[in-house]
Amino acid sequence: MMENLASLAQGFAIALTEKHILLMFAGVSFGLVVGVLPGLGAPNGVGLLLPLTFTMEPVSAIILLTSMYWGALIGGSTTSILFNIPGEPSSVATTFDGYPMAKSGQATKALTFAFLSSGFGALFGVVVVTLLAGKVARFALLFSPVEYFAVFVLAFASFIAFGGGTPLKTLLSILIGLSLASIGMDTISGSVRLTFDLQDLIRGVSFLVVVIGLFGLGELFETMQNPVAAKPITTRIEIREVYKAAGQWLHYWAALLRSALIGCWMGIAPGGPTAASFMSYGVGRQMSRNGSNFGKGEPEGLVCAETADQAAGSSAMLPMLALGLPSSATAAVLLGGLTIWGITPGPTLFKEKPDFVWGLIASMYLSNLVAVILALATVPLFARLMQVPFTINGPIIALICVIGAWTIAGSPFDLWLLLLFGIIGFIMKALDYPIAPLVLAMVLGDRTEDAFRQSMLMSGGKLSVFISSPLAGTITALALLCLLVPLGATLRRTRKRG
């Protein structure tokens, strides 16, 4: 514990430099824009900015990108409340009570509640990360390829069980991600595979192109079907009202704590912010005395959704760093970034690159604070941005996506891939195929396969190796249990119908 605090102090020394504070402001501001505009969500935004950080120091790069993530998470809630348009999938639950509040003339209160809850959730998440970092890293040291493979399977299985999509479609999404990852160089034998003699496929399919296509262009196609400019409710923020709301906000301490805990749990165990906010909202409706008002403009509903959303976002950094296991699409993109910067996530990262790990954790305290302040200050500005007709914003965002795809490798082929994945993303969204598992599987694909092949090498080809040790056995059993959840649900449904 003390050891963690000492490391944290060291991290603050890194994060508190002028350059890094500037990067935090830049990242948060960019994140707010990204969160507000449809077609530019957090995963896509991080993906767009990532190629520009290739030459930066890893710790500066991660501070910039994570700050952007916090900004996007908060920015997504602004549009949910003022326009009933969730800028981020994880802000959908925020619209349930946020928009009715704003409609009944409580926009300032709703925004203040949302930002403060976000800030609280984020800080809670970072404290959990700070306290658990050492323990999780030590625990992760016990992992051999066998346990890693089991954990990756558990991550996929938990998406199938709890991701909210149809299990079969989630499975397909994961499989597509895994196959895309296997194109190009085989990391173990070094041979080139699945390229079908296309020169451009030898370096594989860049996961950044896929992310920008699926999340960016895909969403644009969807929005462009009916591109009307959004009408805001009110954009005036009265400082006195903010203070008043902040005082009332404290009365919801029980909901705050509960939602933060749910958020952290869903952030560390793969589930991600979207699942966390829905789950917290659902639990809140069951447990709260005001439960029956949820959905009609009940502040507590807003608190539940926002707190869990941000707590999950920040605590997701822990499994990402310690195990290389992202629990949300954005964390998956960040993880891809780590590899590009030459950083191997895993327990040894805490020993070998303490500056990187603790610089990031310390920056999370500060950048979330920056995010809350900037969000409050810029509400009128972003409300104006939303009023620009989407017929103008849309093509500009499409242009940014194309440039983003170009900066990855400067290859025209990538632009066609971008278009292809834009169309696929549009179809997947329309047909309720979840997109996040695809990205997750694509980022984890190579490591999943390597872990499997190394395990097989160690065991001489016996599959029983995955239940041979207590740790691997427990994880494998949990994964199988996860797969039984949707099966059980289907059986129950069939019985009810019969």
Added chain:
Amino acid sequence: MSDDASQGIVLRKTAELCFAAALLAFGVIMIVGAREMETGWGSSGPEAGYFPLRIGVLIVVAALAVGVLELRRTNSGQTLIKHREAAWNIVLFAAPLVTFIAATPWLGIYLAAAAYLIVAVGLISRVRLMTTLAVALLTPAALFMLFEFVFRTPLPKGPLGPLLGML
């Protein structure tokens, strides 16, 4: 057939089946690609084709399952693209984008972007010509400043190259 379905441009059921078929084809391609490699066990454990082959088979099975479930579903009056206008909007958005992507290697990003914005904003937006022109000229200019001087990531400039190089 319900009213909704008769107006729709694309039926959900049709789209589901088409996409499942596309995934099935993708799975088959994976299998074919994997079979070009060794798919069994070698001296270093499973060979390069081992994983892709099995994933390909799983995709085929899962896509078939989605297709069969969809065929057995009865309540499929749902439509994906509801109005002619929505379909038209997507075409109007996509056509300039495809042209832009095709033209970028020759025209460079900035020139292609300006042309793209004039066409794209002009086609779908009901704003004044001056606004369209302003958006089309100022956006590439801003992007140029940003990428050239802030990010220091030069983008292809095409025929504008010699001109912009002087800045």
